[in-house]
Amino acid sequence: MSHTVAGKSKLLGRVRRIKGQVEAIERALEGEHGCSEILQLVASVRGAIGGLTAELIDDHMQDHVIGAANAAERERGASALMDVIKTYVK
Secondary structure, three states, rough: OOOHHOHHHHEEEEEEEEHHHHHHHHHHHOOOOOOHHHHHHHHHHHHHHHHHHHHHHHHHHHEEEEHHOOHHHHHHHHHHHHHHHHOOOO
């Protein structure tokens, strides 16, 4: 079983909280709130996305690299992770 399936409810909870935070940004913009308030909301979303990303990377490392059944699976897991990280840091 994939780690995203095993942790599905926890991950969905995080995503739903992020969705609520993004909706708060939308409401603040529509309500013409001050830029400092909106920046704070954006920073919160950025932190939440970073936390979700870190959790997914950690889970991937544990499941597909450290816990791989053999060297070939470990290589595939590491390669997939590196591809994602290269995209993430662009």
